[in-house]
Amino acid sequence: MRALVVDHGEAGPVRFADVDEPVPSAGEALVEIRHIGLNFGELKYPQEWPAGAVHGHDAAGVVLRAASDGSGPPEGTRVALGMAPYAWAERVAVGPGWLGTVPEGVNLADAAALGVAGVTALRVLRKRSLLARNVLVTGASGGVGHFAVQLAALAGARVTALVGSPDRAAGLRALGAEEVLTDLDETEDRFDLVLDTVGGPVPARAWRSLAEGGALHLVGFSSGEDTTFSSGTLFGFGEPRTIATYGDMTPPSQELTDLLGLVAAGRIAVPVGLRGDWKDVDDAVRALFARRVHGKIVLDVT
Known part of the structure; x- marks a missing residue:
């Protein structure tokens, strides 16, 4: 064969x-x-x-x-x-x-x-309650990003989508993004959860926009660039902020079933x-x- x-x-x-x-x-x-x-x-x-x-x-x-x-x-x-x-x-x-x-x-x-894209987004977003939380999805025009925007919005989050250029913003508001940005300097919002698929300078910049007690989840590095945190950036007062990596490749039968059910019900595209x-x-x-x-x-x- x-x-x-x-x-x-x-x-x-x-x-x-x-x-x-x-x-x-x-x-x-x-x-x-x-x-x-x-x-x-x-x-x-x-x-x-x-x-x-x-x-x-x-x-x-x-x-x-x-x-x-x-x-x-x-x-x-x-x-x-x-x-x-x-x-x-x-x-x-x-x-x-x-x-x-x-x-x-x-x-x-x-x-x-x-599979990989939908299950990755679902597993990360299930790490905490998202109701009325600010969530940032970087690389939002990619596979993981598209699912993450929809699932976060479905869970009651206020979703901001970050894309690399204006032409990659199409359709993201219809999927549930309240804001679509090409640069984090365009917003003063603080985020409770960041799902980053890009790597390079993006997560370092997103870290500066992370709210107290917030979490930055690194799920990809499509940019192929190194991430550098400037001196003192990782120090802070208040509720601890965290950085988490993602590498969960355990069998996803239950998550696939959940995602397929949401598709069948018309709740995600x-x-x-x-x-x-x-x-x-x-x-x-x-x-x-x-x-x-x-x-x-x-x-x-x-």
Whole structure:
């Protein structure tokens, strides 16, 4: 069968290869993959994965054969794979902890976009009560950012979205952002929670806008730049402020189920900014790296 595998060469970060058919264990279902969802980190830093390994974490498809031990969804169920290993192949053997059942009325391609981005946003925002809190989402036009804006607003937060340029602001107010900024110097607000996907100078600047008792969560570093805090910046009086890193890749079945339920109920939208065929993955990767896509990239497996 065909799969997208990790390529450490100049032509990378992925290439097509013929790989062995998966052999499910007793606790794994065999899933036919219909769509895959791309993520910036797994493509920008392919050296973190072994060369030649089937790549990717997010996908959606249909269960061809249920797990023989009776766990997980039955044959014929539409499922989303989130944060799952080896997801970008025509068929995948996967445990139930990485699966969410896609409700009727939810597009299977949309379900492929939920995994890493949606679950990351949901897990961070669940760290504290957001009702009537000020929340800042940086890199808000990306996949995590789009979900974070919606979920924070849904939880009752006053959401400020930070984007890199005015042309990346489109649609964010409709998703729930009360303010959309291109520079934090445009506001004097203090934030109870900052979800940063950008890295570089942005979190250092956001730290200065953090309220007493506030938390800065670092969930990505799309800028590729170092973050430097000037002398004395991390000292302060009053309720302690915190910086937290994010690296939770535990099985997200419950979070996928929650997100899919919100999509089915029309309470959040899935931000697919580019839909295409997986044979055109190189073009999609270039568009992702050039930041020409607002939201997620989903490719059909053909």
